[in-house]
Amino acid sequence: MKKFGIQALIILILGSIAQYFLPFWSIAVVAALVGFFFKYENSAASFAAGTAAVTLLWSSYAGFLTSANASQLANQIGNLFQVGPGYLVPATGLIGGLLGGFGAQTGTLLRKIFEKDDSVSA
Template sequence: MQKDKRQSAFLLRTGIIVAAIVLHQIFLPWWGLVIACLLAGYLTAPMGRSAFLAAFSAAFLTWSLYALYLDLQNDEILSSRMIQLFPLPDVPLLLVPITGLLGGVVGGFACKSGDLFRRFFWKEKARYY
């Protein structure tokens, strides 16, 4: 039971972060992602200690899925050219997880920072009772 609860909390948290990222990125340059994750980390801190993983997943999914959509609707015309700019195997689809990873890592650390900041203000229940 406990595990299920934690899982759904994690999913909910990830969903909230995805929404925050999309919202910020509509109005801000790419670093809107960082701000969104910082804020979301702060606000969703009570949802558990999974801040990094939740934001990593959220940012990874947002960036890679959007990139994947753009890639597929373009029939990989652009990605098959772009891949040649990098010292990578000639597999255009590789650019999708790379995109996700870039967003995921920076988003994860940003979210964790927001989360930890929130925790400064918390009283540790156990000590006072």
């Protein structure tokens, strides 16, 4: 559990920095790197950590931006795509979460290739 927390925290910090300079998919690369460097028992745990971290990051940043804006733009964008504006923050979190999850899982699975001990598999 502790590892889960640390991994998530590192994704949060490095991901924020990377995305400030790089395109949106850089979050997946960060998650993959973190997944690769953290020794996980299985890739599902890594997936969960990556998903949780990026969901949290994307939804809370989007939530922060939209609350400062009184949801003015979110309402318009929701209207434009015919999505309830209330779903936009969770949907943003979910999309980010998938990137983080698959990123972290891919990193972990890459590490597994180089690991000698094959007693525990994903």
